[in-house]
Amino acid sequence: MNRIDALFQQKKKEILSIYFTAGYPKLEDTCTILRTLQAAGADLVEVGMPYSDPMADGPTIQESGSVAIKNGMTVATLFAQIRSCRAEVEMPIIVMGYLNQMMQFGMEAFLRSAKEAGVDGLIVPDLPADVFEQEYRDLFNTYGIHLSFLITPQTSEARIRHIDSISTGFIYVVSDASITGAKAGISEAQIAYFKRIEEMELGKPRLIGFGISNAATFHTACQHSQGAIIGSAFIKSIGADERDLAARITQFMDGIRPPV
């Protein structure tokens, strides 16, 4: 069974997913981050494959990506890094990246390499549902790689149902009309939106992302979903000072989910 499915079977709420940019702060940090996150209690990780023109991302993720690319991060390097420490990490690993890099790598080669590295799923913000269905769905199935689609406050009910039907693993609920990292709190309107989705009783579990930055927003989001994703806030915190990377990660994680 895909590790993502296993996670959602076993855990129904308060799932904490952390997004980080591969190759940031340093090229070789990927495994350190994966190991530390697992030790600190993350349930799921999304590894951002840094891209030159990440149109759905805010400044924090974009800048971390620029640094990572300058550090030398490539698709092949990322897979090699994940493979090198996959045995030590039990969490599901999701790679988030933009379609262009996958096209250049070759979609089939990309899925094969992902599988070999131990990647469980992908998030590809600029892969439209219809292209996926017509061109790639079979390949994803062949390699057993999950694909989570996004929904937003503007997504129509019909379309949500369709996305529910084609997503594998979980649905990524974008918390607000915004790029990553843009907002701080969670508004009434957002909660109404979370509830609306909750009441649709979709087939796939939901993780809420974009603008989740601390324990408060994480717990609010979790009241209306299986869990939530923290990205920019995490990246900001680990790039912020001169201490040991693992210590910085642990401190951040302790702030979200205190060790029991």
Add this chain to the structure above:
Amino acid sequence: MNRIDALFQQKKKEILSIYFTAGYPKLEDTCTILRTLQAAGADLVEVGMPYSDPMADGPTIQESGSVAIKNGMTVATLFAQIRSCRAEVEMPIIVMGYLNQMMQFGMEAFLRSAKEAGVDGLIVPDLPADVFEQEYRDLFNTYGIHLSFLITPQTSEARIRHIDSISTGFIYVVSDASITGAKAGISEAQIAYFKRIEEMELGKPRLIGFGISNAATFHTACQHSQGAIIGSAFIKSIGADERDLAARITQFMDGIRPPV
């Protein structure tokens, strides 16, 4: 008899006329210049009435005019100055100025004041022949003020004959297509032009002006006319250094026509 007519009756060649700007270098220099010129052998003077926009004049005369206006020179002041020393000066005095100032003063008042000051003639470069004939000729006659028109290398034979018929005193032969002060030597083409005019056997005497700057050009010009006019070169020489004004004038004049 008008002093201009008297001069041309009495002297048929090598008439030396000097142009200077009234009020330059200093406001009160007009009489000094008139007296010194006479002593130094000038036959005729043209007193430039400084104008803000002297379109037929080159930079030297224009700049001397700007200085003179700043010094405070006005039409009334000029007439007062000429009147104040007219008794000491026997030469004919011609005032050269632009029509606008005369219009503002009132043409009749201007001619009357000129007459009273002892002025013998005018040169008004921007007074066209037809306007003169239709509007001003009678007034000039009434006050006995002469008016010399200009001819240039472009003036047609018919027009030269007409100008000859309406000019009083003499005809001003512009040596070249140029504003005042622009050229140095006298070319073959200019000499041919002087000869052409000479051979027309006009009724009025001719003085050649524009670009006459030294003894050589003065004598060349005089071979084909009754005389010539020096303007910019004179102004340049008297503005040039710190010596006594009269000394500078005398030195310049000695260079043109050595004392006998």
Add this chain to the structure above:
Amino acid sequence: MNFEVDNRGFYGEFGGAFIPEMLHANIEELRSQYLLIMESADFKSKFQALLRDYVGRPSPLYLAERLSEHYRTNIYLKREDLNHTGAHKINNTIGQILLAQALGKTRIIAETGAGQHGVATATVCALMGLECIVYMGAIDIERQAPNVARMKMLGAKVVPAHSGSKTLKDATNEAIRDWIGNPVETHYIIGSVVGPHPYPDMVARFQSVISLEMTSQLMEKTGSSNPNAIVACVGGGSNAAGAFYHYLDATDVRLIAVEAAGRGIDTGESAATSVLGSKGIIHGSRTLLMQTEDGQIIEPYSISAGLDYPGIGPLHAHLIETKRAEAIHITDQEALQSALQVARMEGIIPALETAHAFAALNKVKFKASDNVVVCLSGRGDKDLNTYIKKLLPNE
């Protein structure tokens, strides 16, 4: 009342050709030839083809809806800003360059204030492969830098005038001096309805295409070929002359001539000739001009280089003296504010000169049913530095 030039070159008591003999042959050649050439089939077909395919005529007549609403009347803009090179000036330079060619001239000189006429002249010289020298006041060279760059790019030589106020008047003096010195092969393309006869009439005729087009455009849009009023700024007066031309005898059409008041009419820094001026001679023409009691021409002032001139053309002197035209005076500040208003309400950045015409809409009352044409004489690209500095200093 007759508003045509008479055969001596006068509009009433204004006009004529008060020129030194050195220019007589040139002016006489022009005077005797200009109508013959302009009426010839060859000239007409070339002129009209270039106006259409090169200049981009007809220029639209545009109903400015937001301005109309604001001023509660119907405001039409005659879009001379859309002409090639960005102002009405090219109508005249196209005409004069064809005339110069017909006269066999090979060297062209011009004066310019705002630089629009200089650019329009440099443009037609490039088009015809003729040498071009443009005189421009040293101050104008600074405040209209983009147009200086354009002239150079077009291959013209730009010669600074350092005398007087270093503006349009002085550039004109220098151009006249050049012409005196080069009378045979040179044609002087004057940029406005100023100078000795036949220039005012010739330039007005070339610019009259503006009002000619208006007649049919107004007929189509309003059902009448006559507007109730025409508003145009007046430097020398060429865009106004062109916009008024076909309506001079239609005395129910109000003609509104807008002059630059500079810092204010009474400040001593102004260019409002019709108020501050008196009869005299400037640049070969008897007209209204600003002068001292002693007949020295006063150095004018306006923020707008194209209106910074101490005289107006003799036609306008005549129109204003006979009360056929109304004169309105607009300060620098008023013009700047109107430029911003037009930019923000209609998406059109007018030239600083033209902004004076727009500002007159605040000073004249119109009826809701009136059709008012503003001659949008030029675009404001050349004035951006001034606009940003004066209007948006914090951006």
Add this chain to the structure above:
Amino acid sequence: MNFEVDNRGFYGEFGGAFIPEMLHANIEELRSQYLLIMESADFKSKFQALLRDYVGRPSPLYLAERLSEHYRTNIYLKREDLNHTGAHKINNTIGQILLAQALGKTRIIAETGAGQHGVATATVCALMGLECIVYMGAIDIERQAPNVARMKMLGAKVVPAHSGSKTLKDATNEAIRDWIGNPVETHYIIGSVVGPHPYPDMVARFQSVISLEMTSQLMEKTGSSNPNAIVACVGGGSNAAGAFYHYLDATDVRLIAVEAAGRGIDTGESAATSVLGSKGIIHGSRTLLMQTEDGQIIEPYSISAGLDYPGIGPLHAHLIETKRAEAIHITDQEALQSALQVARMEGIIPALETAHAFAALNKVKFKASDNVVVCLSGRGDKDLNTYIKKLLPNE
């Protein structure tokens, strides 16, 4: 061969809408509405009236006699430089602003490279009284300063993009991000035939007025509505798309697309996408783009801000891949020299973008009897600083 977009938004294998879900509702609204709105009588009459009276269309087709003689062929210039605001870009922004109004949008965003699209957008926003935010690369803000000033004068907010190469690509990223964050009341006016479907088709349709006018203008002037060749520069490709549009199926008309080679194709400082690019996705469209082996988009380089883009529109990718269009590459230096040539020979200062199209005349052989149309996409006022510095450094 079919060059129309298919119902999924593809030209052959290029095109589509590769957008994040956050934009889906916006794009879907546009996709489902754009043809309905554009075909409505209300839209058509407003669009045509504004193109005529506000923009100044039809733009002339001008036979450039001196250039024709020089190149020994018949060169016609389609004068988009005479449009209001000085380039073809306004054809599209007029269309899109009417569309945005029909969709009830109240806030407008745009990206811009050379600033012409930004000015054209700021202009239509002022005209309609809508808020306007323009994203522009920090480098382009410097090199196209006059257009920045114009946008501010028109009331637009200009936001610098500091990421990547700080040019057009990055400004586009920022605009997309803004739209993601403001999906309901904002319309994004894209300035070229790029972006997700339906933008490439929509923008091409708005620009197709260029070739529509050419058909009748050529018929009048040459006796045939088809030229032998059409030459246009390609940044994203909107002026080229407009100039080619009505001739796509007329395969005897050569379509010549001119890209910026920058300092040279092999120098690593270039924007010649059709040579240096490969298939991929940029700004929501599958097309040709310049990218590394690892799929990172390469920062392009051209002296011309409007051509300094690492992709081309999907229509052009299709035209070039199928050999319907020929691609020509012009260096900075070649473009500069051609700008000077056109200024000096025709009295027209072209935009730096357009100068690339002119330079292609040196690279393609035409017959003496050929009729060649160069799309004169814009005027060069915005590029004067560059021209003077690079071409006339001693003046």
